[in-house]
Amino acid sequence: RRLMQLPEGLSVDEVRPVEAVVGHGFFPPGYWDLLQRVATAYCTPLMQVVRTALPPGLLRRSQRRIRISDPAPLAPDDTLSPVAQTLLTVLRQSATGDYTWTYLKRQSPRANQGLRELIQGGWVRSYLEPPKAVRPKQRQAVTLTGASPLSDLSPRQREVLEVLRRQGGELWLQDLLQRCQTSSSVVQGLEKKGSVTIQRREVLRREMTATTADQPQTLTSDQARVLAAIAPLRHYQSILLHGVTGSGKTEVYLQAIAPLLQAGKSALVLVPEIGLTPQLTDRVRARFGDRVLVYHSALSDGERYDTWRQMLTPQPFVVIGTRSAIFAPLHQLGLIVLDEEHDGSFKQDQPAPCYHARTVAQWRAQISDCPLLLGSATPALESWHRAQPTDSQSVAETLYLSLPQRIHARPQPPIQVVDMRQELRQGNRSIFSRSLQEALTALRDRRQQGLLFIHRRGHSSFLSCRACGEAVHCPHCDISLTYHQPTPEATPTLRCHYCGYAQRSPSLCPTCDSPYLKPFGSGTQRVVEAVEQQFPDLRCIRFDSDTTRTKGAHRALLERFAQGDAELLVGTQMLTKGIDLPQVTLVGVVAADGLLHLSDYRAGERAFQVLLQVAGRAGRGDEPGRVILQTYSPAHAVVQAVQRHQYDRFASEELHQRQLGFYPPYCRLVLLRLSGPDAALVKQTATAIAERLRTAEMGQVLGPAPAAIARVARRFRWQILLKFPLDVAPHTVDWEGLVRSHCPPQVSLTLDIDPLNF
Ligand code: ADP
Ligand code: ZN
Ligand code: ZN
Secondary structure, X not given: OOOOOOOOOOOHHHOOOHHHHHOOOOOOOOHHHHHHHHHHHOOOOHHHHHHHHXXXXXXXXXXXXXXXXXXXXXXXXXXXXXXXXXXXXXXXXXXXXXXXXXXXXXXXOOXXXXXXXXXXXXXXXXXXXXXXXXXXXXXXXXXXXXXXXXXXXXXXXXXXXXXXXXXXXXXXXXHHHHHHOOOHXXXXXXXXXXXXXXXXXXXXXXXXXXXXXXXXXXXXHHHXXXXXXXXXXXXXXXXXXXXXXXXXXXXXXXXXXXXXXXXXXXXXXEOOOHHHOHHHHHHHHHHHHHHEEEEOOOOOHHHHHHHHHHHHOXXXXXXXXXXXXXXXXXXXXXXXXXXXXXXXXXXXXXXXXXXXXXXXXXXXXXXXXOEEEEEEOOOOHHHHHHOOOOOOOOOOOEEEEEEXXXXXXXXXXXXXXXXXXXXXXXXXXXXXXXXXXXXXXXXXXXXXXXXXXXXOOOOOOEEEEOXXXXXXXXXXXXXXXXXXXXXXXXXXXXXXXXXOOEEEXXXXXXXXXXXXXXXXXXXXXXXXXXXXXXXXXXXXEEEOOOOOOOOOHHHHHHHHHHOOOOOEEEEOHHHHOOOOOXXXXXXXXXXXXXXXXXXXXXXXXXXXXXXXXXXXXXXOOOOOOEEEEEXXXXXXXXXHHHHXXXXXXXXXXXXXXXXXXXXXXXXXXXXXXXXXXXXXXXXXXXXXXXXXXXXXXXXXXXXXXXXXXXXXXXXXXXXXXXXXXXXXXXHHOOHXXXXXXXXXXXXXXXXXXXXXXX
């Protein structure tokens, strides 16, 4: 066994293998095996997997930070070496005046030297930021004992006892003091006389919103059939629940979970993005009350830490969470549900481990020996493929169950495809076709509500120059900066959502010095402006990354819309995710084309999923719905399949194409991502590694090629794609010898096994 160097004063027999500690009660049974499996399969050091799994408050490291000195030394900048000047420029652009050592070190191959120079010259100082450990939150509780005789007591003390008695004999010390307008010495006096006890108790920081209780619905016959197939399963089995939008999948999940809780078992429900699905969280809470725990990265560190510790207790819980909640330390798992299982946000692109929560869920269900339920109206092709019987295996790996109809046999909304080329030819220059204009007029007359969907690659507003046409870019990344509107407190700012860089909105164009800078709205904003022009009495709510940045914004906007504050909800992909708004009768897809012409092999699948999901938002209530899909490519196979609601045919044709092109699920992909501050070195390394892989006859090698965004945070990015036949397990490849040992320290390399986004 290889031992690391022991800290001074520690002898070998004081050291125990980590398994001996974590194996006993720290994690639930089988959990350690899960982490090890993730580490192996995704070729990631185990400790990195542990960091991904555990809440951030549990494992904190102290960080070294570099801050600009104020005042700066009197010497002019140009007395510094070029590398020191570069680093100083980077630091000056930081909104907070500092960066971590780790970040700065990555800015240049010789950053270490430059930093030393800056510190010695007094330009910057370096300091160690201590870890902010999260601890349980405690409060003091005062409890009545009923002991001492009242006669001994002062009037103040008597009053305190009286208040406590009226409140049922117990109050938090703080609340008690506030009610009685007194000091803690009075209460401490009571404790000395034995009339009360004061105890420290842990209180849980938990995100909670009050909800009303709700009862199980009487299932439709389709739902009952599906539940009857799931409920008796006690062992590992993966199930694909293919239910059209509005078919009542959620009700099935809830009724499958209820008996498990009764039997003392827990359930895990994973959703794509929690902010986008407040309705689902509400429904689960309404059904199971305080058995429900929510776990995701938007919680505060304290909330995550407390929820984590609560999950470690052997009580049964229903945990709802995003991707990382697959690592919730639950004992006795009875069921794992992935809702909207096709969604790309279940995949982590970085940092390593680049895991897919669906795959990890499968391992976890196997280890816990419980069923795994994948639900979607538009299953991922991989999941659909696994649910098909194959020639060699007459029974499919995954059990296929379907809900082919909407609740109460509500019809699927008809989808009308409008050819925008023809609109233009016939003189209509509006972004709305005549059909959509008529539908909007009808919506206004009937006082109904609708959704307008727009797909745009850049999702947010940016600042652009009307003289030279350039948008203002991040100095560190190949991406335009997001424009943040001025508020009464703050001037307009530009921010980079990749690296965190921020600056005040400039008054002159950085490229041509012209003063004609103008903020350009997102796609949604332009749609809103068009509605305002053509339909001034229709009110819009924008639902996109600009308007939903703050915590709780999704919920607030959806509530306003549900209350009838507006007739139209205008948004991007966010609209496709599980929103259940029964009053929506019209869905307009303003332009489907941006989606149709993306370049990777999954573009067709993704476009189909997005379009069918957004169409599925129409007509979920008593009024029938309709969908108008505007496009410049009405004959596109995806458009045709969406129009006919033909998932099955689309899936089998698309799979056929994948088989011909040797793409997943007929092969395994591995993406090597390389990045570093020196453009030439990264390119050279990528080329050399690709060459080695070709010589080693490692599957099919594509590339190297620059990444889609070729520079992020001043690092240049290249990638190599490998295709392996299915009988080669990528984790068994000697990555260390073939690849890592050929990577210079200035170039970092990530292995993305089964990559989705590239
Ligand atoms: P999905 O998750 O498949 O999109 P939901 O579970 O959200 O569908 O159901 C769509 C709507 O139908 C919801 O408003 C839900 O309350 C309602 N619903 C579901 N099951 C039933 C049922 N058995 N009886 C009546 N209404 C139901
Ligand atoms: Zn310009
Ligand atoms: Zn940036």
